[in-house]
Amino acid sequence: MNIYFINRPNLDRLIKSLSKAYKVYAPVKSDGNRYYQKVGDDGLGEAVLGEIRPVQSIKSFFLPVRTKISDYFYEDLPGKKSRPVAIVGAKSCDLASLKVMDYVFRQDSFKDPFYIQRRDEGLIISSDCTSHGESCFCVALSIMPYPTEDFDINLSEIESGYVAEVGSEKGEKIAKEYSKLFQKAGLYKDKKEENRKKLTEELLAHVKDKKIPGKDSLQPLFKKKFDSELWEETIKTCVECGACNVICPACHCFALKDQGKDNNFERLRLWDSCLLRSFAMVAGGANPRKLLAQRLRNRFDKKFNFFPDTIGKFGCTGCGRCSDACPGKIRIDEVLAKLGI
């Protein structure tokens, strides 16, 4: 695919134009963190495209926290969306999570029309990380701190602008339509590679200190530690809030809840959390995972055992958000390190 260069004023123009057809979201900094906020009227405004992943993942753009998925017995959902979403500044760890989400909601035997509509209509303009967070460990799972696939256009921040790599037909169409805003990438391409190499080396050194076992040994080690004390020991500070699940880009589990009555009921799909007590409970109260330690182990089982067997990928992208979100200070990188001890 083609590679161009776009300076920030031109990128702002592009985003402003795109905001006519899309609701545009990009990371905006606040209190030292980045949060997805709606932009577009002034181009990207204050948005920061480098640095590290935003606090939220991109999950909610494709699988909203709450979706009305059925309206009485009518089959007219999902309806037409007014404007689809364009995400600018999505990071590599979040794009990696799309492999999991796409498998669950679009490739597996049953298709989810709500997810598929949002994915098909959405636009992803991703960007390279230019630094890393303390909890980041993507490279330990062979996920690079820069997007390599599953984007429409990727932006690599260079001095006063961005190297723009086209990753899809949708991206190519935009590059053609707005060709005046793009220049030849030229030597910026080399600079991009240089930046990427430098950050990757920094991250590898960062991850080395965490002592996370090699990627290929994680699943066998998990199986070995299934009955170990690790889960009991780790869970002691858990307050069962479910933050690890909701903040995770690859946690896809949901609950179905009906409300209303008689001729006026609707079915909602809401994010659920496997750390909560009722998650696997059946009618009558029998619970296959009564203990919190079983539920923690279940989370790792799903991510480091089930998904590798099912799709050949981890259900974790090394974004480290769950470590940051946990009020009990349970850290996924530390748990993975302990698998190897």
Place this chain on the structure above:
Amino acid sequence: MIDNPYTPIKTEVVGVNEESPTIKTVSLKPEKPLHFKAGQFVEMTIPGVGEAPFTPSSSPYEKSKLEISIMKAGRVTAKIHDLKKGDIVGLRGPYGNEYPLSEFEGKEILLVGGGVGLAPLRALFLALVHDMDKYKNITFCCGSRTPSDIIYKDCVLDKWQKMNKKVKFRITVDKKDNNWKGNVGLVTTTLDNLKIDLKNSVAIVCGPPIMMKFSTFKLLEIGYKNEQIYLSMEKNMSCGIGKCGHCRLGNFYVCKDGPVFRYDRINNIHEIWD
């Protein structure tokens, strides 16, 4: 556009039958045909209250309506017990796999059911006797807590017993009452002294988790092999289509890879009986 898999089919309740103090059978007529095979399950909606998974208990050959036997166990099932003829509910499905009838052909078939676990076995039994010349014989072992907890009483205690010479019943209750003249003991006691050629037999077990666990162990003890035992697993099947994550059992989703599992496919899963 892709069909919305979460929308139920509008369905009329055409009959309610009280089987036991805790179990009712509702007869349902969906607006659009919903054809299931024995062992598959459906999601039943009580409008505004919620959904729950059930395996139909009627014959899969009965096309005009389907029956579901439901134990009052939770929020949704309590509402189902209040249903009256003419009420409107919803159905989605059928989901999951069916009992692999072709694997049972030419075999001596042992059915082991406990409590409301008799419901899926009723659908299976009716499918089997529909083509009885394909199977060598059927031994149907039924366990219930007390005589009043026996469901499909007129069938189990009478009609089915006279149905076919190739069908034998072994019925037991955990606790008898004054009128009970039959066997007393857990369902596993009906597996003693089976008159079955084990080498040419398959066993199908359905019931509460604890009953399935001990029945499976007993079957193994008397000589059945892992690959001769079929279980109907019960987990929290919520979406029914392998997305919501609630019913995961090892590398399987019970809703889409089950609910019927040959025991050798799942015997090494850590949390199988939990």
